[in-house]
Structures are given as C-alpha cells and as structure tokens.
Amino acid sequence: MQKVIIAVFLSFSLAAAAAAQETRVIELKKPQLTKGKAVMTALNRRQSVRWFDKRELDLQTLSNLMWAATGVNREDGRRTNPTAMNRQEIDVYACLKDGAYLYNPQKHILEQVSAGDCRVLGAPVTLAIVAKEELPNNYHYTDAGYVSQNIYLFAAGMGLATVARGSMPDGLQDTLRIKKGYKIILNHPVGYPNTDK
Numbered sequence: 001m002q003k004v005i006i007a008v009f010l011s012f013s014l015a016a017a018a019a020a021q022e023t024r025v026i027e028l029k030k031p032q033l034t035k036g037k038a039v040m041t042a043l044n045r046r047q048s049v050r051w052f053d054k055r056e057l058d059l060q061t062l063s064n065l066m067w068a069a070t071g072v073n074r075e076d077g078r079r080t081n082p083t084a085m086n087r088q089e090i091d092v093y094a095c096l097k098d099g100a101y102l103y104n105p106q107k108h109i110l111e112q113v114s115a116g117d118c119r120v121l122g123a124p125v126t127l128a129i130v131a132k133e134e135l136p137n138n139y140h141y142t143d144a145g146y147v148s149q150n151i152y153l154f155a156a157g158m159g160l161a162t163v164a165r166g167s168m169p170d171g172l173q174d175t176l177r178i179k180k181g182y183k184i185i186l187n188h189p190v191g192y193p194n195t196d197k
Contacts, residue, residue, distance in 0.1 A: 036157035049161035084139035123189030161193035
C-alpha cells in the first residue's frame with residue numbers, strides 16, 4: 001500500500017512539475033518612450049476600427065502596447081493608468097495566437113495562463129481588461145475606462161487599430177482563468193488596420 005501511495009505522489013509531483021515547465025513567460029522589451037505621434041495628433045486620430053490586417057505585432061510594439069495600457073511609469077510602482085485611491089485593481093490579459101497571458105507590470109513580462117487562441121475580430125492581439133469587483137466604493141468601471149483610453153491613444157499614435165468591446169467571446173472568463181471576485185470589463189482587439197474595408 002505504501003508503494004502505491006508513493007507512486008501516486010510521484011506521478012502527481014512529476015505532472016505538476018511538467019505543467020510548471022510548460023508555463024511560458026514572454027520577456028518584453030523596454031518600452032520606447034519617445035516613439036509615436038504627439039498627444040494632440042493621437043487624440044485627433046483616435047477612432048474605433050473593427051477590421052484588422054493579418055500582420056502580427058512585433059515584440060517591441062507588443063511591449064510598448066502593454067506598458068501604455070497599464071505599465072509602471074514611476075519608481076513607487078504607480079502606473080500609466082490612474083485608479084481610485086491607487087488601488088491598482090485592474091489586470092490586463094493579452095490573447096495571442098499561442099495562448100492567453102497575464103501582464104505583470106512590475107516585471108514587464110507576460111505570463112501564460114492558458115493555451116489556445118482567444119483573439120477576436122481577426123486581430124493579432126486582443127487585450128482583456130479585468131477588474132477586482134469586491135472592493136468597497138469600487139470605481140472599477142471608471143478605472144477600466146482609463147486603461148481603455150490608454151489603449152486607444154497608443155493605437156492612434158502608432159498607426160494601429162482598436163475598438164473597445166463589451167461583448168465577450170463565450171468562455172473567455174474560463175480561458176483567462178480569472179480569479180474569483182474579478183470580472184472582464186472590456187476587450188480590445190489591436191492590430192494594423194485593414195485598409196481594404
């Protein structure tokens with residue numbers, strides 16, 4: 001009996017170790033802080049676009065996008081997006097061709113949470129804005145809106161296309177493995193505009 005218990009324990013340990021090794025981390029490049037159009041030009045070009053070219057975003061553009069959405073921009077850990085009382089209750093997930101990733105702003109990396117393609121509208125990247133709901137006096141919808149506008153302005157300044165969407169693909173909450181007490185507020189497909197539309 002003891003040998004069976006040990007064998008079962010070892011098989012679970014090996015399976016857990018294999019699963020841990022399969023978790024992929026994407027090391028993002030340092031954001032290019034002088035790249036893109038001036039703020040007034042970006043505001044003038046900001047629009048919702050729902051048709052995307054098939055071109056993928058390169059790693060530097062993806063890195064700049066994630067930092068613009070909710071990256072750390074001060075030594076005290078505060079971010080590019082404001083949050084009420086600096087709660088920082090917003091998480092951003094990136095859906096890429098090979099899986100879904102949680103953005104870690106402190107380390108500026110993407111940590112894979114699941115495999116499979118959960119992108120929408122044919123865009124090369126879909127960002128999901130997720131908020132913690134259980135805080136008192138919660139302003140999570142407002143705070144999610146700040147992240148959404150950051151994404152819009154980044155896209156406009158970099159010649160990319162995006163649209164804020166409240167409708168979610170079936171099962172996205174499960175695919176992203178969203179923690180209890182958190183909710184997807186918006187999703188943003190991001191890519192190059194399809195000029196044929």
